[in-house]
Amino acid sequence: MNTTMLSHAMPEISPGRLVATPPTLPQHTPAGVVGNTPVLWIGEPYCGRRQGFWAKLEGHNPGGIKDRTALYMVERARERGQLAPGATIIESTSGTLGLGLALAGITHGHPVALVTDPGMEPLMARLLAAYGATVHTVTDPHPTGGWQQARRDRVAELLADDPGAYCPDQYNNPDNVAAYAPLAHELVAQMGRVDTLVVAVGTGGHSAGVSRALRAFFPNLRVVGVDTIGSTIFGQPARPRIMRGLGSSIHPRNVDYRAFDEVHWVDPAQAVRSCRTLAASHYASGGWSVGAVATVARWLSRTRPAAERIVAVFPDGPQRYFDTVFNDEYCARHGLLDGPVPDEPHEISDPGERVVTGWTRCTRVVDPRGTAAAGAGADGEARR
Ligand SMILES: Cc1ncc(COP(=O)(O)O)c(C=O)c1O
Secondary structure, three states, X not given: OOOOOOOOOOOOOOHHHOOOOOOOOHHHOOXXXXXXXXXXXXXXXXXXXXXXXXXXXXXXXXXXXXXHHHHHHHHHHHHHOOOOOOOOEEEEOOOHHHHHHHHHHHHHOOOEEEEEOOOOOHHHHHHHHHOOOEEEEOOOOEOOOHHHHHHHHHHHHHHHHOOOOEOOOOOOOOHHHHOOHHHHHHHHHHHOOOOEEEEEOOOOHHHHHHHHHHHOOOXXXXXXXXXXXXXXXXXXXXXXXXXXXXXXXXXXXXOOHHHOOEEEEEOHHHHHHHHHHHHHHHOOOOOHHHHHHHHHHHHHHHHOOOOOOEEEEEOOOOHHHOOOOOOHHHHHHOOOOOOXXXXXXXEEOOOOOOOOOOOEEEOOOEOOOOOOEOOOOOOOOOOO
16 A cells, blocks of 8 residues: 655654653753643634634643742742741632642642632542642632632631741732743744734733733734623622633732723633534633633634734633533533524623623723723723
């Protein structure tokens, strides 16, 4: 049979030419493999013909996107003397930062205690324990601040019991923003040009950090924030949420409202549909935030000019979500597989116009803390 072999130009190797002992370099350590994640073109069939966007696959980090910020926050705290050698790190997390802090704890020799809530996937709690972290689960939500406030209150109690301990405070720590400059620089090298950035918002860290560093290269960058329905971040009232990672029931100080040109609230059924379609068609997927970000990036690829280079940040991979997003029984119980999902968002002209219950877009981005009105959308307010 006449066959043609595809060659990837590997150097010829033979036993006699093998390097006996490879050098141990910083990039060969657990922390050294964080960053330099690949980008993947997401085109047909998820997107339309000659349409698509680039996905920055942060799930290729050992834990996820938050490995970057966990290491950065811990290293800066050690430099400043806020975190003494061997002292405990205590933090509230829905999971991804916990994985990063466990990595930082192993790397720098700190015990790690994480506070979470019953919504954390059992798999994630076991994974964190396997990586040496102690996991505390709060049992009741705070009456107004929800699970997030309950977790933060528990962190305060643990800190009071251990005066030497350190809390990175990902919601308010500016290092959680600065940590993402390298991600932006990787995108500059990988993409050459970025016109539109689509990012999920939870603590606000990666949206603020990546957009700030990217705008130094591309001042006209368009930044599209993606939140979940039921989240308070962009001025909606707090309601029960099943999507984790993105969204909040408090107002994290790290959210840079002036960075965003528009915001989308995505509902879980839409996110599930996107995650599943992406997994089956592109062998790349993730959980709630990936599904939400992909939903919006796909719509932008259809509605923005064809030459526009759209990048969506995928914060993690799918493994953690096999008991939720990829579980038919779970999805059926939450009505997430009933009928078709819309192809485009509803529009509102102001976040306070009404409570949104399905995928909705708003080009007026307002800081609900009242410190700054932002957005450069339809009303043309100054963004920066
Ligand atoms: C999976 C996932 N996606 C998105 C986010 C939101 O990222 P940020 O906190 O940087 O806004 C998080 C935050 O924890 C996350 O874990």
